[in-house]
Amino acid sequence: MSFIKIRNLKYSYKDDEGSPLGIIRDISLDIEKGEYIAIVGHNGSGKSTLAKLLTLVVDDYDYLEGSIEVDGVEITSDDMTEDGIYDLRKKIGMVFQNPDNQLVATIVEEDVAFGPENLGLERAEIRRRVDDALATVGMTEFIRHEPHRLSGGQKQRIAIAGIIAMKPECIIFDESTAMLDPIGRRDVVATMERLNKEDGKTVINITHYMDEAVRADRVIVIDDGKILLDGTPAEIFAEVDKLRGAGLDLPQCTDLTIRLKAKGIDINGEINTPEQCAKAIAAALGK
Amino acid sequence: MKSVAFGQYYPSNSVMHRLDPRVKIVIGIFYIVASFLCKNVLSFALLTVSALVLILVSKIPVKIVLKSIKAIIFIMIFTAILNIFWTKGPEENLILHWNFINIYVDGIYNAVFIAVRIISMIIGTSIxxxxxxxxxxxTDGLERLLYPLTFIKVPVHEFAMMMTIALRFIPTIIEETEKIMSAQKARGADFTNGSLSKRAKALIPVLIPLFVSAFRRAGELATAMTCRCYRGGNGRTRLKVLKTTYRDYLALFFIAVFGAAIVLLNIYAPGYTM
Amino acid sequence: MSKITVENVSYVYSGGTPFEMAALNDVSFEIKENCITGIIGHTGSGKSTLVQMFNGLLRPSSGRILLDGRDIWENPKEISSIRYRVGLVMQYPEYQLFEETVEADIAFGPKNMGLSEDEIAERVRESASFVGLSESDLKKSPFDLSGGQKRRAAIAGIMAMRPEVLVLDEPSAGLDPAGKNTIFDGIKKYAESTGSAVVIVSHSMDDMAKYCEDIIVMSHSRVAMKGKRNEIFCRGDELEEIGLGVPQITLLMRLLCEQGVNISQDIYTVDDAEKALSELFGGAR
Structure with missing residues (x-):
């Protein structure tokens, strides 16, 4: 049984003035435990709305049809209780875009402890989880620091630690790298991958950076509230026209290879990184 | 600007820094009460000595303490002058008489006593x-001291959480204010010249974006907190538990002795009494 | 011709306190006329401090900033006129929007300059067209725009002052590819039609490769490298040492070279790479 099972989900919400915010037209999707998925799409494609629906933190809705099941529980059902929602949020953690607006406490360790405290854990257990979580994101030395003095990437890793400490099955990163500089981004992506590979967490990275999407095991492209493409990075990046149509860029090396292939030059193999690309071109040239 | 928000705390590792904040709040209140109990030369002398001891024990540089006193120096001089000129004593204590001005020894004593009281109070509470x-x-200390009030439905936890969040976001908002001011200056906004009403008007381009962003932050923070399973104070445990140690009991003992000493000195000691 | 000359500029934050910190350390370079110059560096390399020097938001602790050969701090009282000549778009400029309509917000700068109503209206139209905001967008409240549109409205607000130098700090941060392209196209249009110098601060090597002719690399409060784009990108090892890396295509060309492929190392964009490689393949056949 899939960990997350979405069936014919349709959703819409209008703000006070009637302009629509976040529309899902018809999405069906299965996500298994331990997957590393990137969800890409341009701004307003509905990718963030989908993530928010998974943890039921959407503002409100005018229309909701279809179903979402998480770990066998239908979270879109009307019988969903407060406690049910609470259990859901224990299973799926979310890291958001702006690192500043997720940190609650004035000291790093107290912020990381916020989630476990809400779960009502024993003090010794909170201590253990805080220390483990900070070690996982490599921020142990900052345990007594004030978050507002840290860099964006460091703050974001603290936010991740805050989620890890709650031990969710799945962590959704909702454009968590968009506001970071390259070093911050690299560190956060490395953290995601470590969580997936070493701790076996289900990781969903919602992003518009194609070089991040390339690294995932599975890429889902969302456009206009629908799933446009769903497959491995290689499969996705073969659909150049569809990606362009959805307002997305290709990784530059993939783009180059595709253009060369179009000119009848024979380049083989999966090409997403400069290394792969160089090897394939050199091979094609007979070097 | 950042020093305004956090300028008061002086990081060090003195005994005073390590006391339980609840104990410090209680002692602070006692200290204020004690300074009001003082009535004569000896008890005020004890109060002065206690203030000096506090400075020594807390390892706060005298320079910093003086700075905080400087802020209220005018109020002190003003009250001292009022006391000198307006206190009336018995005839035999009159030391200066000129036109309508009568100055009594009592007035001088009162002026000094009140100055000592204010200074000690400032030193005591700030330390x-x-x-x-x-x-x-x-905030933690207050939340736990006031915990009993939750039984009469005072939302103590909620207030403490609000305080915590405010403290967390003060530096962020200050930074943002500076940024928005720079951005508007780059568009020719002028915050320093012109009449008061013109300058107040010049703040609109700063205040509106600031409010918009504060509301956005609040919304995002609320979502993030919900996602982290926050449901108010019920069933919530804490990583940091305030613990009282022998130090705290010792501190409470000292303040009790101190209070008793002041009361005794008031009763038995000779000399001018306020 | 040099438009802005930065002469031995240093800047110290919180001078005289225990928190003293040098943000710029003896920095010198030139920004040329009719040229898009890129400044690249990490967070904390001093680049954001530097941009606030160009229009006099910050005053150098030592050294001089010359605009057309004259020290901008020659007459400190007239520093606001410098701000109209050197337009600065700060990071995440959408947070500076405050007026009721986009139109009024773009007009804020020109109004402060004391221009006539007609002139203001004309400039608002012009800068809106640079960044691709429609007539109906202008009538909307800035808070009803999408993220990318807000950013464009804020940039138009600076363009409307028609600065001789347009400085942008991370203009594309956080935008999706489509949003990013619109912004850079707008900047290019402004540069071409007004002949202004443009300075783009970024940490994206790929953006630099695509849009900037001259590049200045900042590291640890100092200028680490300066020169033409090709002069900078051929120093890949040094760039990597600073932790910046090179544009993907440049990296690819280097890797190809290492594999024994004889190809020009002066290539930074997909278009150029496509051209060079198809020639190479064509020649091989």
Whole structure:
């Protein structure tokens, strides 16, 4: 049984003035435990709305049809209780875009402890989880620091630690790298991958950076509230026209290879990184 | 600007810094009460000595303490002058008489006593509550001291959470204000010249974006907190539990002795009494 | 011709306190006329401090900033006129929007300059067209725009002052590819039609490769490298040492070279790479 099972989900919400915010037209999707998925799409494609629906933190809705099941529980059902929602949020953690607006406490360790405290854990257990979580994101030395003095990437890793400490099955990163500089981004992506590979967490990275999407095991492209493409990075990046149509860029090396292939030059193999690309071109040239 | 928000706490590792914030709040209040109990030369002398001892024990540089006193120096001089000229005593204590001005020894005593009282109070409360206690410890301490009030439905936890979040976001908002001001200056906004009403008007381009962003932050923070399973104070445990140690009991013992000494000195000691 | 000359500029934050910190350390370079110059560096390399020097938001602790050969701090009282000549778009400029309509917000700068109503209206139209905001967008409240549109409205607000130098700090941060392209196209249009110098601060090597002719690399409060784009990108090892890396295509060309492929190392964009490689393949056959 899939960990997350979405069936014919349709959703819409209008703000006070009637302009629509976040529309899902018809999405069906299965996500298994331990997957590393990137969800890409341009701004307003509905990718963030989908993530928010998974943890039921959407503002409100005018229309909701279809179903979402998480770990066998239908979270879109009307019988969903407060406690049910609470259990859901224990299973799926979310890291958001702006690192500043997720940190609650004035000291790093107290912020990381916020989630476990809400779960009502024993003090010794909170201590253990805080220390483990900070070690996982490599921020142990900052345990007594004030978050507002840290860099964006460091703050974001603290936010991740805050989620890890709650031990969710799945962590959704909702454009968590968009506001970071390259070093911050690299560190956060490395953290995601470590969580997936070493701790076996289900990781969903919602992003518009194609070089991040390339690294995932599975890429889902969302456009206009629908799933446009769903497959491995290689499969996705073969659909150049569809990606362009959805307002997305290709990784530059993939783009180059595709253009060369179009000119009848024979380049083989999966090409997403400069290394792969160089090897394939050199091979094609007979070097 | 950042020094305004956090300027009061002075990081160090003195005994005073390590006391339980609850104990410090209680002692701080006692200290204020004690300073009001003082009535004569000896009890005020004890109060002065106690203030000096506090400075020594807390390892706060005298320079910093003086700075906080400087802020109220005018109020002190003003009250001292009022006391000197307006206190009336018995005829035999009159030391200066000129036109309608009568100055009695009593007035001088009162002026000095009140100055000592204000200074000691400032030193005492700032050492107990601000120099050696971070705002967040203070909030924690208050939350737990006021915990019994939750039984009469006072939302103590919610207030403490609000305080914590405010403290967390003060530096962020200050930084943002500076940024928005720079951005508007780059578009020719002028915050320093012109009449008061013109300058107040010039702040609109700063205040509106600031409010918009504060509301956005609040919304995002609320979502993030919900996602982290926050449901108010019920069933919530804490990583940091305030623990009282022998130090705290010792501190409470000292303040009790101190209070008793002041009361005794008031009763038995000779000399001018306020 | 040099438009802005930065002469031995240093800047110290919180001078005289224990928190003293040098943000710029003896920095010198030139920004040329009719040229898009890129400044690249990490967070904390001093680049954001530097941009606030160009229009006099910050005053150098030592050294001089010359605009057309004259020290901008020659007459400190007239520093606001410098701000109209050197337009600065700060990071995440959408947070500076405050007026009721986009139109009024773009007009804020020109109004402060004391221009006539007609002139203001004309400039608002012009800068809106640079960044691709429609007539109906202008009538909307800035808070009803999408993220990318807000950013464009804020940039138009600076363009409307028609600065001789347009400085942008991370203009594309956080935008999706489509949003990013619109912004850079707008900047290019402004540069071409007004002949202004443009300075783009970024940490994206790929953006630099695509849009900037001159590049200045900042590291640890100092200028680490300066020169033409090709002069900078051929120093890949040094760039990597600073932790910046090179544009993907440049990296690819280097890797190809290492594999024994004889190809020009002066290539930074997909278009150029496509051209060079198809020639190479064509020649091989």
């Amino acid at each position: 107990f509550l601000t120099y050696t206690t971070t705002p967040i410890e203070l």
